[in-house]
Amino acid sequence: MRLFPGSALLAAIALLATTAQAAEVNVYSARKDHLLKPVLAAFTRQTDITVNLLSAGEDQLLERLKSEGPTSPADVFIATDVAYLHKARVAGVLQPVRSAVLERNIPAQFRDPQGYWVGLSARARVLFYAKDRVKPGEVSTYEDLADPKWKGRICVRSSSSPYNQSLLAGLIAVLGPEKAEQWAKGVVDNMARKPQGGDRDQIAAVAAGLCDVAIANTYYYGGMQTSEKAADRDAAAKVGLLFPNQQGRGAHMNVAGGGVAIGAKHRDEAVKLLEFLSGADAQRLFAEANNEFPVLPSAKLAPTVAAWGPFKGESINVAMLGENTPLAVRIFDRVGWR
Amino acid sequence: MAVAALVALPVLVVAANLLVPSAEVWEHLAATVLPSYVANSLWLMLGVGGAVAVGGVGTAWLVTMCRVPCHRTLEWALLLPMAMPTYVVAYTYTGLLDFAGPVQSTLRALFGWHSARDYWFPEIRSLGGAIAVMAMVLYPYVYMLARAAFLEQSVCALEASRTLGRRPWRAFLEVALPLARPAIAAGVALALMETLNDFGTVHYFAVDTFTTGIYRTWLGLGQPAVAAQLGAVLMLFVLALVLVERMSRGAARFHHTTGRYRQLPRLPLPPLGAAAALAFCALPLVLGFLLPAAVLAGWAVQAGWRRNLGGDFLHLAGNSLILAAVAGVVAALVALPLTYAQRLRPTRLVKACVRVAGLGYAVPGSVIAVGTLVPLTAIDRSLGALVLTGTIVALVYAYLVRFLAVSANAVEASLGKVTPSMEAAARTLGETALGTLRRVHLPLVRTSLLSAVLLVFVDVMKELPATLIMRPFNFDTLATRTFTLASDERLADAAAPALAIMLVGLLPVVLLSRAITRSRPGAQP
Missing domain, CATH: 3.40.190.10 (Periplasmic binding protein-like II)
Structure with missing residues (x-):
């Protein structure tokens, strides 16, 4: 060699x-x-x-x-x-x-x-939806989550997680700080419950009917699909994976x-x-x-x-995310995303 | 002095950050999240403090003074929740009570509900849930110290009160309780410090406290100085609490004047009262120990013992045991001369050093671990080579910084048993201060010294942040293994090592209980 x-x-x-x-x-x-x-x-x-x-x-x-x-x-x-x-x-x-x-x-x-x-x-940070309650096409971008029609229907973990900080840092990079803050505010207004638990918990909450759409990293879903526990596999089966922003810049990558x-x-x-x-x-x-x-x-x-199929990921250099993280945390604090 | 200063050093490192100006970040915090941090922390302390005081004192009084059925078993069993790491108990209750857990699943099957929208169920991940879980695990601090205090109370004081016409209940309220107050206060203080330094439980339960705020400010906002300032504020708060308790006690001192002790007769209880007392004592035991242990065992079996413990289980357990034992002994050896010096020559400086050294316990583990790193690596860097960092010595030092308060409290309480008159007699008879310590104090406080060792032992078994950050390469303990598995959202896999921590912690807890029973003055050693 x-x-x-x-x-x-x-x-x-x-x-x-x-x-x-x-x-x-x-x-x-x-x-x-x-x-x-x-x-x-x-x-x-x-x-x-x-x-x-x-x-x-x-x-x-x-x-x-x-x-x-x-x-x-x-x-x-x-x-x-x-x-x-x-x-x-x-x-x-x-x-x-x-x-x-x-x-x-x-x-x-x-x-x-x-x-x-x-x-x-x-890994991609993507959307997960309840197969029986969300129609195809109802949601297709991260930006959609700020729409008032999702009021009381979104689950996502705490903003103390670096995954969420990087997600918002990415939105700051592509949308600018003001739009990113409006988005975060909109998502907070639509939350089904106070952010809690890890990414798997959000997917499980969609399966349990607590909310209709969740934000989580792809590999957690994969872990549930291949879990030894039947409860995990059943939950994953009720939930669909959606790569957002496929017509535009692509899914958030980390x-x-x-x-x-x-x-x-x-x-x-x-x-x-x-x-x-x-x-x-x-x-x-x-x-x-x-x-x-x-x-x-x-x-x-x-x-x-x-099996999730091919998808388009964001092409910005992931180094951009790190630079915006402190600002992202401040925005989270301001909009009350705990 | 020098030792106290050495232990106080990391605390001072944290406090030194108060001098870094950072008004802008504080404005941001005050305008957004600070009020909720403060409110949640206060509620948490109030709830946990109240619950552990009632639970700890109540159980201690019942098993020590009353004819509760099975009191011999309860005496030691009530200490068992101490062996449980709080965050592990939090995991088990969440697993039990959340949507996918067996309780809600059974209810759904019974009533034909389908989704979470069909019914209401109390949210375990809440402030109330955090208070409940912490109280269940932390009450033994109060129980243990209150029980030791009740045991030390001479039958004379209580019988004198009976002779003077007090009924048992009022004797408890008006004589035994005030006499035990320093011990109860010490127990509640320990429990509250544990509450304040806890990160795992409140983080898991989504309750934003001062501690989670410190982490977020440090890691998310990237403001370590402000995080340390928050930590320093927390320390001041604890210091204020301790002072308030001491001041309210005023100049009152409680020493027994007679050396005549007799086994206290247990109060008989009517059948209904006995049943109620048994229920009162069994409840914290079941909730704080048996139930979580059963859930853990269930998970461990389900996930496969062998896979998660692997071939290195004995190795991990050995590491945990050795570290905990060494740290326990060292902490007691340091605490004894410190508290003795404080008693012998209570100058401001000595007192201040001991107090500051004890504050390490109330600071969130990660913050104090970083504070410990700073002096250690400074020495290494001045030597140009790694001599201390990443060695067992550094780890033991870190444990000392974190847990000195625990052993110092226990030693202080036991030195209190040596009445000033005994000391004075020894000194009058020509014994030196050191000789008095060796020939009078040591024999008297031997068993309490053992409890100081065991308390730190149990704490070190469960300790995580300092172990994670300071340990050598390729070195793992039961706690670090639990952490790596649990932090990957693989709770079931973490059950086996968590259960092992608990099992290894059981032995010292049982020993501890025996030590307390024997500490009764006049009891056969």
Whole structure:
């Protein structure tokens, strides 16, 4: 496979000479262990590089990275939302990486323009509707949700979730702050209940008849469709998935991804890990284990995901979302979206 | 002094943020969300405080002083809810009572309802639900301390009141209760601090409190300084509460003057009264422990024990146990000289240090964890290498910062048993301060010291934010495993490790209860 086996060999020798110990890479990750660990194990099998893992929430990892500064043992930071990747970049805990492999594997819209981080799997935040109470065509865009005809019919989780913050950040980018605030106000007026629970809870609430339309990430729905619990599958069966704004800019996209830490002691191994995660094997594992969209265009979708059909996603660079997040939170506060 | 200062350091780091100017963000908060944070936090404290006081004191009095059926079992069983992490109980009740849960499903099947629009059912995810869940899990703090206080009360004081014509009920209200007041206040204070620092439960129940506000300001608005300011305000509030309680107690001090103790005769109850008393005592036990534990067990079986515990269960449990045991012992070892110094030489400075060091308990876990990171990484950076951060030492330090108040409270209460006259006698007979501590205090407070260790042990078993942020690579505990599974909305999968936390926590809780029973003056050790 390698184009230059000689240089790889040289690199390997150089590596052995400098470290004189088994190669390793230290990862701070906010992805769930059960999703990441199999992929990391595959990386170790292929490269013989040991991976040391510290899993925690993004906020905790970021605080630790910030206060550790250049002494941090972290080589790679992995997060589940672009808002956090952006925050890490702004906090100065990431370093830019140039890699032909990453640039080839990952479409530009899912990468930081300066190479501070890369998206490793994509998800869409879309609409879910009650099949028996919402007619096709009744709703087709995010903007529709602010229409008074949906009064008391919408379920969505709290605006403390970065997924909602990124969604509104995206609307701010395409509609401008005033229109985005009007939209948020309209949605609040239409809510069936005070925002509560996670994304799965919103889909389940539609199935239970508490509301008619919900906003949620795609992979949660996939998780319910493939759940071992009959109750989850029954609920998912009563609810339809709708990719919004297909005639216009497309559905809101977000990524989970990672970057190389500023003080990485194992920079080469760190880059190698990111490259591996963007490669065909790892992309297949991500797609299958969590019903996400691979960023590598040639990777195959999980059967559940493929069944949702092709769709159009927004083409703005996801880096835009991170920049608008603080403004989004203020708007949420002002319109009373808890 | 130095130790207290070391423990107080992270709290001061948080408080230092008060000096960062940020009027504009405060205006935004005050105009939008702050009023609801304050109102919800106050209601929550009022509700939880009232419920744990009534439940804790009531159960303690009944099982200690009255002939309640099965009181021997109830004595220790009433402590069991302590082993439950509050957020786990919140998960179980939501699973039980929400739309898809068995209760509503059964009702629907019974009455032929189809959708949520056909009937009304109380919303578990609400302020009321949060109060109920927290009270169920936190009342043991009051129960434990109130019971210890009732046990310590000499039969003399109570019988004197009986001789003077008080009926049992009034003896309780007018003699036993005022005598136990410092202990009850300490228990309620602990419960309220837990209420204030809780994030998991209120977040899950969609109740916006000061704590969720701190998280949102920090993470969403990207204003860590303002978040820390909110945290500092919270600390001041707690400090004010503690002071108010102390001032209302005034100069009153309660020491027994006689060393003569006798087993108190239990008050007989009429059959109906006994049944009512049993129900009163069994209710918190069932709601706070048995029911959630049963739900967890059901989920764990349903999701498959083996898959979620995996091969590393013993490893996880071992990590949790070792951490909790080490932290418990260290906290007690630190708390003893601190409280002793405070008693020996109650200067303003010593007192202030101990108070500030204790505040770590009331601050939301994540905030204080970050506060702990700052001094640790500062040392590491000055050394140019990672010596402390990400080691077990750092973790134990973090636990100390968080839970010193718990062990200090227990030690302080037990040192109170050593009357000033005993101390004076020892010193008059030529013993040094240290010698008095070793030869007089230690033997007397040994069992209470054990309860200080066990209390911190149970808290560390459940602790999450500091463990998450400070732990070394490839190091997991039962709590972190529960978190990773639960935060992915996979509650059923999280049931097995959560159940394990509870089971491992049971042993110290039972030990704790025995320690309290033995602490009765005059009881056989």
